[in-house]
Amino acid sequence: MTTLLGRVFAERRRSGSTDLEALEMALRRGMHHAGAVALTGLLQAAEPPVNRRSLSCPCGHGAHYVELRSRPVLTAVGEVRVRRPYYLCAHCHTGQFPADIEWDIENTECSPAVRRMQALVGQGSPFDHGREQMRMLAGLEVTTTKAVERTAEAIGDDIAHREQQWIQRAVQLDLPIVIGDPVPILYVQMDGTGVPVVKKETAGRQGKVDGHPAHTREAKLGCVFTQTGWNEEGFAVRDADSTTYAGAIETAEEFGKRLYVEAWKRGWSRARKTVVMGDGAEWIWNLAAQHFPGAVQIVDLYHARQHLWELVRKLYLNDEAKQKAWIKAHQKRLLDKGKIEKLVAAISSLRSRNPEVAEKIRLEADYFRRNAERMRYPGFRAQHLFVGSGVIEAGCKAVIGSRLKMSGMFWTVRGANSILALRCCHLNGRFEDYWEARRAA
Numbered sequence: 028m029t030t031l032l033g034r035v036f037a038e039r040r041r042s043g044s045t046d047l048e049a050l051e052m053a054l055r056r057g058m059h060h061a062g063a064v065a066l067t068g069l070l071q072a073a074e075p076p077v078n079r080r081s082l083s084c085p086c087g088h089g090a091h092y093v094e095l096r097s098r099p100v101l102t103a104v105g106e107v108r109v110r111r112p113y114y115l116c117a118h119c120h121t122g123q124f125p126a127d128i129e130w131d132i133e134n135t136e137c138s139p140a141v142r143r144m145q146a147l148v149g150q151g152s153p154f155d156h157g158r159e160q161m162r163m164l165a166g167l168e169v170t171t172t173k174a175v176e177r178t179a180e181a182i183g184d185d186i187a188h189r190e191q192q193w194i195q196r197a198v199q200l201d202l203p204i205v206i207g208d209p210v211p212i213l214y215v216q217m218d219g220t221g222v223p224v225v226k227k228e229t230a231g232r233q234g235k236v237d238g239h240p241a242h243t244r245e246a247k248l249g250c251v252f253t254q255t256g257w258n259e260e261g262f263a264v265r266d267a268d269s270t271t272y273a274g275a276i277e278t279a280e281e282f283g284k285r286l287y288v289e290a291w292k293r294g295w296s297r298a299r300k301t302v303v304m305g306d307g308a309e310w311i312w313n314l315a316a317q318h319f320p321g322a323v324q325i326v327d328l329y330h331a332r333q334h335l336w337e338l339v340r341k342l343y344l345n346d347e348a349k350q351k352a353w354i355k356a357h358q359k360r361l362l363d364k365g366k367i368e369k370l371v372a373a374i375s376s377l378r379s380r381n382p383e384v385a386e387k388i389r390l391e392a393d394y395f396r397r398n399a400e401r402m403r404y405p406g407f408r409a410q411h412l413f414v415g416s417g418v419i420e421a422g423c424k425a426v427i428g429s430r431l432k433m434s435g436m437f438w439t440v441r442g443a444n445s446i447l448a449l450r451c452c453h454l455n456g457r458f459e460d461y462w463e464a465r466r467a468a
Contacts, residue, residue, distance in 0.1 A: 055166055056166065058104075059104045059105045059166055060105065062103075062104030062105070063102070063104045063105040063106065063107050066102060066104060066107045067107040067108050067109075070100075070107060070108075070109040070110070070111075070130070071109075071110045072095065072109075072110055072111040072112060072126050074092075074095060074112065075092055075112050080092035081114075082114050082123060082125065084116040084118070084119065084121060084123070085121070086116060086118055086119040086121065088116055088117070088118040088119065089116065090114040090115055090116040090121070090122075090123050091114060091115065091116075091117070092112055092113070092114050093113045093114065093115050094112075094113055095110050095111065095112055095113070096110070096111065096112075096113045096124075097109060097110040097111075099136070100132055100136060100137065100138055101136060101137045101138065101141050101167065101168075101169065101170075102137075102138040102140065102141060103138065103140040103141060103144075103165070103167070105166075105167070109126075109130070109132070111124055111125075111126035111127065112124070112125070112126065131466075135178075136170070136174070137169075137174070137178065139466070141161075141167065141169075142178050142182065143462060144161055144165060144167070145157065145161070145169070145174070145175045145178040145179055145182075146178060146179050146182040146183075146449060146458075147453065147458070148160045148161060148175065148179075149175050149176065149178065149179025149180075149446070149449070150179060150183070150430070150446060150449040150450040150453050151430070151450075151453075152430075153433065153436075154172045154173075154175045154176040154179070155172045155175075157175045157179070158171075158172050158174075158175050161175075176442075179445075179446065179449060180441075180442055180445040180446065181445075182445075182449060183444075183445030183446050183447075183448045183449035183450075184441075184445045184448075185465065186445075186448045186449055186452050186461060187275075187444060187445060187448040189461070190285065190288070190448060193288045194284045194285060194288055197284055197287060197288050197291065198284065202288070202291050204296070205291065205292065205294055205296065205297065207294055207297060208297070209297050209298070209299055210253055210293075210294045210297050210298040210299065211253070211254065211255050211256075211298075211299055211300065212253065212254040212255075212298065212299070212300045212301075212302065212412070213251065213252075213253050213254075213290070213293065213294060213295060213298035213300070213301050213302070214250075214251065214252050214253070214254065214301075214302045214303075214304060214413065214418075215249060215250075215251055215286065215290050215301070215302070215303045215304070215315075215319060215322070216249065216250050216252075216303075216304045216305060216416045216418055216419035216422075217247065217248065217249040217250075217282075217286060217303075217305050217311055217314070217419060218247075218248060218305060218306065218311075218416070218419045218420065218422075218423055219245045219246065219247045219248070219308070219423075220245065220246055220248065220423045220427055220428065220432075221243030221244065221245055221246075221432075222243055222244055222245075222246045222276060222427065222431045222432060222438060222443050223242060223243050223431075223432060223436055223437050223438065224242070224243060224244050224437060224438050224439065224440065224443070225437045225438065225439055227439075228244055228438075228439060228440050229241040229242060229243075229244065232244075244276045244440060244443075245276065246274055246275065246276045246427050246431070246443065246447065247274055247275065247276075247277065247279070247282040248272060248273075248274035248419065248422055248423055248426060248427060249272065249273050249274060249282070249285070249286035249289065249419070250270050250271065250272050250273075250418055250419050250422045251270070251271050251272075251273075251286075251289050251290050251293045252265050252266065252269045252270040252271075252418060253265075253266045253269045253293075254266060254412075254413070256411075257411040261408070261411055262408075262411070263411050263412055263413045265413075265418065270418060270422070271289060271292075271293060271451075271454075271455040271456075272289075272422055272426050272451045272454055272455060273285050273286050273288070273289040273451060274426065274427065274447050274451060275444050275447060275448070276440050276443055276444055276447075277444075279310040279313065279314060282314070283314040283317060283318050284318070286314070286318070287318040287319070290318075290319070295319075300323065300410075301319060301321065301322040301323065302322055302323045302324075302325060302412060302413070303315040303319050303322045303323070303324050303325070304324075304325045304326075304327060304413065304416045304419075305326070305327065305416060305419075306326065306327055306330040306416070307326055307330065307331070307334070307394055307397070307398050312324065312401075323407070323410075323412065324400070324401045325401055325402075325407055325412065325413070325414060326398045326401040326402050327414075327415055327416035328362075328363070328402075328404055328414040328415055329415050329416075329417075330416070331362060331395075331398075331402060332358055332362065334391055334394055334395070335354060335357060335358050335362060335391075336350075336354065337387075337391075338374070338387055338388070338391045339353045339354055339357075341383070341384045341387050342377065342379070342384065357370060357373060357374075361373065362395075362402070362404075363404060364404070364405055365402060365403040365404045365405045365406060367395055367396075367398075367399040367402050367403075368399065370395055371392050371395050371396045371399070374388060374391055374392040374395065375388075375392045425454075426447070426450060426451065426454060427447065430446065430450060431443055431446065431447065
């Protein structure tokens with residue numbers, strides 16, 4: 028450090044100016060070096076006393092002290108060497124380092140503080156970018172990109188495991204009562220988006236195109252947010268910083284339990300009015316009926332409009348004028364005004380000799396008929412409720428797309444779920460609570 032500072036001051040004398048960046052980086056390296064020396068000294072365990080040289084072994088026999096052993100550990104102040112007692116069981120030949128457990132460095136090359144950094148950079152960006160961020164921002168050289176990946180996924184696995192414990196409590200009707208003020212309006216929205224996965228994860232699964240295998244697995248994402256009021260025009264306003272997420276690549280049945288737990292944490296039982304929103308996918312409304320009975324159900328207006336556009340493009344192929352005229356008559360005058368029965372009648376009256384178009388007419392008439400009560404948009408707006416599911420649409424991009432769907436990424440289901448659990452925990456503002464609970468445990 029003295030040499031580095033000497034160079035900086037020598038340059039200042041020569042040029043008459045100070046390179047602040049060089050000075051501050053030199054100071055940081057010097058502080059890291061001093062901290063590493065001090066921490067190394069603190070982590071030099073002594074030999075255990077004679078009467079404490081035996082430990083119980085999981086095999087049922089005893090492990091006995093052998094010697095002091097040292098190894099390097101990457102910490103927040105750089106690499107240090109730790110020395111601690113080593114115990115060995117003569118029966119099963121299993122070794123133990125009790126100090127590694129106490130210091131939370133068992134089976135890892137990194138300290139808790141460094142693993143915390145790896146988790147945070149790993150959930151937010153590709154692992155190689157995360158490794159570079161640690162070098163630039165913290166002055167730490169993680170040995171490999173794989174080390175960031177392993178740590179981030181391991182912590183994500185632990186978060187997912189803790190979530191499963193909550194889900195099991197929900198199944199057993201053992202969730203704690205959440206105390207707090209009443210919630211005026213609480214929303215649950217859900218959707219799904221494909222995540223690119225390695226080949227083994229799609230074995231036997233049909234792709235979107237007949238005869239072609241699948242290349243993605245659907246990650247289901249749900250969000251919960253609150254609404255207290257509306258603007259001067261009467262449109263709903265989402266409460267700032269009120270959105271939390273829950274998601275995973277799993278069956279609809281498993282996801283329903285996960286989302287129910289998140290809604291419970293957010294005060295579902297205290298909400299004066301509850302709303303479930305989504306597109307027309309059957310699994311969404313099955314979950315709404317099972318886990319959120321009594322909630323107002325709303326199909327995203329913009330998704331419903333998209334159904335009309337898909338139909339009209341088949342009815343009047345390449346005829347933009349007729350398409351716009353049909354949309355004006357059926358979207359603005361029927362769908363947007365909640366006159367779904369008239370819309371269904373109008374669609375059902377359409378005729379086509381083209382089998383593909385005829386089937387499309389039948390499917391869309393059934394879609395609107397099935398969701399009629401979820402499309403009473405004037406009534407929903409009169410209650411100052413949202414009629415669009417833009418929050419979950421944006422969530423699919425921000426939570427899943429920006430991290431799991433970047434160019435060249437192919438995930439295992441386990442890896443994707445661990446990062447998704449870690450990412451939701453961070454975005455929900457619960458990572459620090461998780462880390463404190465983990466440290467206390």
